[in-house]
Amino acid sequence: MxxxxxxxxxxxxxxxxxxxxxxxxxxxxxxxxxxxxxxxxxxxxxxxxVTETNYIDSNLMNALLAQHSLAAFFEWEKGNLTSPFADACIAFTNAVKQPSNFNFNSATINGAANVNILQAMIDYYGTLGSGAVTELNTTYDVITTRLTAFRNLVTVIGVKTSYPLANSTLVQVMHARNRMTYSTPTISGRFAVIEQNATTDSYDPILWGYNPRTLQWQSINVFRNVDAIGMYEAIIPSECSGWSLRVDNPFNSHTENA
Structure with a gap:
């Protein structure tokens, strides 16, 4: 947008x-x-x-599993045929061992499915409390804690947020809303000149010329870095000589000559 x-x-x-x-x-x-x-x-x-999916590749996923001491757990769980998550762990561990991208963005169908599986595992192992997992020399409550931390991290990494309009300027907003105010520049030879009579945020006001052939205002140049009190100039293109001119004046900070 x-x-x-x-x-x-x-x-x-x-x-x-x-x-x-x-x-x-x-x-x-x-x-x-x-x-x-x-x-x-x-x-x-x-x-x-704007948020979008940030896929986690196999290399990063292996690092995250090691960080949370879960690599051995998923390997063990895929062979635990009494577990309701054996098939999911088989698919996951197979994917981790080859180039793959993992989606944990809950706003997408695949991402939501992956997050839901993790949450179901957390809920399931949470009911087993401090029961021992002798093969891993740990307990289910420890596994639950690790899975929860893992889930929390991958759901954060799995979404990236950008701000596509972060560099927008007041001048752009006023044009977009059709609310720009204008001043009339002084013409000095090949130059259009404006006088800034107040200190403002830095802006680049557009020099507009009225095209007598198309009967429309069009951008013909820009004044750069206008902010301090003083005079600023922009070249009038030769093909626009004699056109009516106007300049963006968003702060009403230009002195109009009588």
Whole structure:
């Protein structure tokens, strides 16, 4: 989902400043009774999270089994024909011994099945308490503790979260919401010049030209790293000479010349 799609949804789930899940609608007041501002929209966009499966390969899986002292347990369990998990352990240990990818993302069908099997094993061995597993020189409650720690870790590793809109800017948000304000630059030879009259966050305002052939505004250049009070310039492409010009002015920080 790109920024425009995110911001133009009629209703979407986001996080309010108190970190409580809320449903927002840009045409309605937010939880504070105020309309959602562009700055708030940017705040929500930066926190828009996408989760996807992070597959665990055989090499890492072997390391995790060793870390939790479970490799010998799964080998033993696959030969324990009285266990309800013998077949699952056979499939698992065979997969671990060859190049494989393991899914523990509960939001997917395969991942949920794998997590459910682990949970069922934890529940089952938990009922056996401190009974001895003589072949492994341990007890079932120790196995349960190890399986629980293993389950907790693989379900964390098995999901990766990204924030695709984390680098969005206020300028991009205002364009996406059709709420950009503009100033008219001064033309000095081949250059368009703006005067920044206040210190703001750094931004790259777009220089727009009105194309008389298409009757549309189009981006023709960009002012770079505008933030401090002062003058900034951008070249007007020769093919845009004589066009009407305007510049993004998201902070209303440009001095308009009379």
């Amino acid at each position: 790109n920024l425009t799609e995110f911001l133009t949804q009629a209703v979407y789930d986001a996080i309010d400043p108190q970190d409580n899940p809320v449903t927002l609608n840009f045409t309605l007041p937010d939880i504070d009774g105020n309309f959602v501002t562009d700055a708030e929209s940017l705040w929500y966009a930066h926190r828009y999270a």
